[in-house]
Structure formats: structure tokens, C-alpha cells
Amino acid sequence: xxxxALFRLAHLIAAAGVVLEDRVDGRSVALLACVxxxxxxxxxxxxxxxWFSAAxxxxxxxxxxCALPWVAVAVxxxxxxxxxxxxxxxxxxxxxATAVVAFRWRGAALAVALLLATSPAVHAVLPEPDPSGxxxxxxxxATCVALAxxxxxxxxxQGILLDAAHGRAVALEAARARQAERTAHHxxxxxxxxxxxxxxxxxxxxxxAPAVRERCAxxxxxxxRLVESEEGHDLPHGPPPSGAAGARAALEEALHxxxxxxxxxxxxxxxxxxxxxxxxxALAAAVSEALNNVSxxxxxxxxxxxxxxxxxxxxxxxxxxxxxGFDVSGPGGSGSGxxxxxxxxxxxxxAAVGGVAVxxxxxxxxxxxxLRWPA
Numbered sequence: 286x287x288x289x290a291l292f293r294l295a296h297l298i299a300a301a302g303v304v305l306e307d308r309v310d311g312r313s314v315a316l317l318a319c320v321x322x323x324x325x326x327x328x329x330x331x332x333x334x335x336w337f338s339a340a341x342x343x344x345x346x347x348x349x350x351c352a353l354p355w356v357a358v359a360v361x362x363x364x365x366x367x368x369x370x371x372x373x374x375x376x377x378x379x380x381x382a383t384a385v386v387a388f389r390w391r392g393a394a395l396a397v398a399l400l401l402a403t404s405p406a407v408h409a410v411l412p413e414p415d416p417s418g419x420x421x422x423x424x425x426x427a428t429c430v431a432l433a434x435x436x437x438x439x440x441x442x443q444g445i446l447l448d449a450a451h452g453r454a455v456a457l458e459a460a461r462a463r464q465a466e467r468t469a470h471h472x473x474x475x476x477x478x479x480x481x482x483x484x485x486x487x488x489x490x491x492x493x494a495p496a497v498r499e500r501c502a503x504x505x506x507x508x509x510r511l512v513e514s515e516e517g518h519d520l521p522h523g524p525p526p527s528g529a530a531g532a533r534a535a536l537e538e539a540l541h542x543x544x545x546x547x548x549x550x551x552x553x554x555x556x557x558x559x560x561x562x563x564x565x566x567a568l569a570a571a572v573s574e575a576l577n578n579v580s581x582x583x584x585x586x587x588x589x590x591x592x593x594x595x596x597x598x599x600x601x602x603x604x605x606x607x608x609x610g611f612d613v614s615g616p617g618g619s620g621s622g623x624x625x626x627x628x629x630x631x632x633x634x635x636a637a638v639g640g641v642a643v644x645x646x647x648x649x650x651x652x653x654x655x656l657r658w659p660a
Contacts, residue, residue, distance in 0.1 A: 286336065288436065289386055290328045293379040297321060300372035303365055312360050316353060320376055323348050327383070337387040342396070346384055350377040350400045354407045367407055369418025374404065381426050382433035397430055477542075478504045480577040484546045489580065496545035532560040532600060535569040536592055543576035549587045550576075556594035564658055567634040568602060571642060574630035575604040575654040583608025583652060595657075602656040610646045631656075 297320065304313045327341040357366040357373055366373040377400045384396035404422045408415060481500055485492050492498075533554055540550050560568070572590065579588045585608040592602050627644055631654065635642045640658035 286331055286386065289379060289383045289433065290332065292382055293324050293328065293376070296372075296376050296379050297324065299375070303372045310361075313366060316357055316361075316366060316373060319353060320349055320373070337383065339387070339392075342384055342387045345380050346396045346399060350380040350396075351403045354403055358407055358410060367411070369404075369408065369415050369422045374407075374422060375425075377403070377422075378425055378429045382429045385430050385433040386437050393430075393434075397426065400426060477573070478508060480573075480581070481546065484580055487581070489586075490545075490547040494545075500542055500545040531557075532565045532568065533557045533592070535565040536572055536590075536602070539569040539573045539576070540590060542573060543580070543588075546577075546580050547586055548576060548580055550590055551587075552590045552592070554592045557592055558594045558598045558600060560598075560600060560658070561638075564638045564640070567638045567640065568600070568656060568658065571631045571634050571654075571656055572602060572604060574627075575656075578627070579604070579606045579608065579652075582611070585609075600658055604654040604656075605651065607651040610648050610650045610652055612648060613644055613646050627654075635660075 297317075300317055300320070304310070304317050323345055327337070327345045330341065331337045353376075354367050354373055361367070365371050368374065381397050381400050385393045387393075388396060401423060404426075405419050408419050481497075481504060484490055485497070490497050492501075536554075536557075537552075540552055544550055576588060576590075579585065583606045585606055588604060588606040590602070590604050592600065594600055627642075631644070632642045635656055635658065638658065639660060640656060641660035643655045643657075644652065645655070646652035
């Protein structure tokens with residue numbers, strides 16, 4: 286549409302140059318004004334709406350391409366307007382191109398046939414007909430029709446291919462989002478419900494203790510929301526938050542949940558900065574998993590957590606215990622649960638938000654987990 290509009294604009298500029306070249310003829314100016322008016326009626330609404338109206342295209346064909354040449358013959362006679370390459374006859378080239386783009390093949394064929402019939406009919410009544418000029422005009426119209434039709438077909442084909450590619454990309458992104466959603470839920474279940482059940486099953490806490498019952502109630506609500514979520518949409522990413530906001534509040538909530546499983550924690554906070562919500566969630570989840578590992582594997586019920594704000598708005602969190610430790614290069618180095626522990630719930634969560642987790646442990650010497658954001 287824009288290409289045909291530019292095509293017409295080029296013809297109008299050339300026509301204005303011819304009409305105003307030597308002396309201003311009021312009749313030629315009036316004809317040019319008519320062509321400009323029809324062009325405005327055709328192209329301006331099309332550019333606003335996004336496509337041509339059939340009435341506007343037919344008005345251009347019948348007025349600009351068919352009627353005005355006869356008017357020019359009647360009021361001007363033979364001259365620059367109606368010569369085979371005259372400024373008025375040339376307007377039929379952009380008229381034909383617009384018709385090919387706007388109409389289906391039958392409408393386009395009818396419009397082009399009317400334009401082709403007008404040219405020899407007009408030149409036949411001139412005092413000095415120019416058959417070769419008429420053939421050149423036919424050739425020019427045919428060339429414009431071929432170029433417009435080929436360009437329209439190619440543009441539409443590329444649009445269809447682009448739409449198909451976009452559809453595949455959207456489907457792939459949706460599949461990735463579903464996989465990421467499942468992974469997030471698996472990690473959340475591993476860090477919360479599974480950790481709670483494992484601790485209770487091992488007999489390391491009193492299942493009737495108020496803190497344990499509170500944690501179980503919150504995680505039961507989380508599971509209920511998972512089950513009740515319709516067709517897997519709008520699934521929660523973790524247990525219900527306590528309502529507090531900010532990095533310190535998120536970390537204190539993680540410590541509170543760990544204490545509910547029987548851990549004794551010594552926590553220190555110093556100059557904790559405001560952090561993005563996703564970073565707070567990742568840090569809290571990583572600390573929860575690190576403390577879950579202490580409860581399940583370290584052989585101790587005591588751990589120390591230190592949270593220190595760094596330069597440039599960063600933060601460093603350290604979770605340390607004096608338990609039995611492990612060999613970080615061996616199978617235990619990736620955590621329990623088939624590698625979900627340290628590798629996914631700690632390192633993976635920090636890496637996803639631009640942070641880093643470093644685990645330092647040796648058998649018999651305890652474990653230190655350092656979380657830093659940014660990396």
C-alpha cells in the first residue's frame with residue numbers, strides 16, 4: 286500500500302513539474318488538482334485504516350485512468366497531458382499497480398482492461414495518433430502490473446512465513462515456560478514439603494510442636510493451591526509469603542521456617558540493602574535449602590547465618606555449620622535428591638538471578654555455603 290502511494294506521489298511530482306514548467310495553464314492545473322484530490326481520497330484513508338477501500342480504488346480507476354483523459358481531450362486537445370507518455374496518461378501506471386494490489390484477480394483484470402482500452406481510444410481521436418506511443422504505454426502498464434503483482438505476492442508470502450515462524454516461536458516459548466514452571470514447582474516442593482516430611486519422618490522434631498504445625502499448615506495450603514489451579518495456569522511458585530517485604534524480611538522468614546524444623550540458628554544482619562523481588566526470593570529459597578541440608582545431613586542442629594550488604598547494593602549471605610561435612614567433589618557435592626539440593630536449589634537459583642553460590646566443605650570439618658549477589 287505504501288509502495289503504491291509513493292509510486293503515485295512520484296507521478297504527481299513529475300506532473301506538477303510539467304504543468305508549471307513554462308506557463309501556468311488553468312485547465313491543466315484544474316486537471317492536476319482533480320488527480321490530487323482523487324489521490325488524497327484514495328490513499329489517506331487507506332494509510333489511516335491500514336488498507337484500501339474498493340470504492341476508492343474504483344474511483345481512481347474510473348476518474349483518473351478513464352474519465353480525465355477524455356476531459357483533457359475535450360478542454361485542452363492534443364498536448365502534454367494526453368500524449369502517450371503525457372503527465373495525465375502516466376497516472377494510469379500507479380492506478381494499475383494499486384488495482385492489482387487492492388483487488389482479487391477478477392477485479393484487477395477488469396480495472397487493467399479499462400485502463401488499456403482508454404489509451405488507444407483517446408489517442409484515436411487525436412489529430413496525430415501515435416501507434417508506437419500507445420504500444421509503449423501498453424508495455425509500461427503491463428510492466429507495472431507485473432511488478433506490483435510480483436511484489437504483492439512476495440510480500441504476502443514473506444508475511445505468511447513470518448507469521449508461521451512467530452507462531453512456532455510462541456509455542457516453543459510456551460513449552461519452555463511450562464517446563465520452567467514445573468521445574469520451579471519441583472524445586473519448591475523439594476525445599477519445603479519434602480524437607481518438612483523428611484525431618485518429621487526421621488524423628489528429629491516433634492510433629493505436634495506449634496512451629497512445626499504452623500509450617501505444615503502453610504505448606505498444606507501451598508499444595509492445595511497447586512491441586513486446585515485450573516489446568517496448570519497461575520500456579521504458585523512457592524509457599525504463601527508471610528506478608529513482609531524486602532530482602533531481610535524474606536531471609537528472616539526462611540530462618541523462621543528452618544527453626545520450625547528444630548534448628549538452632551545464630552543470625553547476624555548488617556546493612557542489608559533493598560534488592561529486586563526475584564533476588565530476594567532466590568536468596569531466601571537458597572538459604573532454606575542450605576538449612577534443610579544442615580537439618581538432614583550435617584549431624585548437627587546448630588547453624589550460623591550471616592547477611593552483609595556489599596558495595597554497590599550487593600549482598601553476601603553465609604550459612605555455616607560444624608557438622609560432619611562432605612566431599613564437595615564427590616556424589617554428595619551436588620546435594621541430595623538426585624542433584625536437586627545444592628546444584629539446583631542453591632547454585633541454580635542464584636545463577637538464575639545473576640548471583641553465585643560457593644560451597645566449601647570437608648569431611649569432619651563442617652560446611653560453609655556462601656551466596657553472593659551480584660556474582
